[in-house]
Amino acid sequence: MRNLLIFLLALLGIWWVRRALTRARGERDAGNGKFAAPGRRVEHIVECAHCGVHVPETDGVRDGSHFYCCEAHRLAGPSKHD
Ligand SMILES: [Zn+2]
Numbered sequence: 001m002r003n004l005l006i007f008l009l010a011l012l013g014i015w016w017v018r019r020a021l022t023r024a025r026g027e028r029d030a031g032n033g034k035f036a037a038p039g040r041r042v043e044h045i046v047e048c049a050h051c052g053v054h055v056p057e058t059d060g061v062r063d064g065s066h067f068y069c070c071e072a073h074r075l076a077g078p079s080k081h082d
Contacts, residue, residue: 048067048069048070051075
């Protein structure tokens with residue numbers, strides 16, 4: 001019974017965070033009407049400095065001048081062969 005309660009609380013937490021994120025994003029778009037020109041939100045595709053995979057900039061991790069596809073590769077650092 002107690003595990004079920006924790007599970008439900010976790011679900012509620014995930015739902016709440018997702019809702020908060022969606023709302024924050026929506027408000028930013030709606031709030032800056034004059035900046036909301038079409039094509040403003042062009043997603044930059046960047047190459048991971050470690051494995052070379054191309055990912056949207058917002059999905060990856062930036063560390064100084066390097067960009068990585070994930071936190072693990074940021075910790076691993078840039079690949080040696082370039
Ligand atoms: Zn990578």
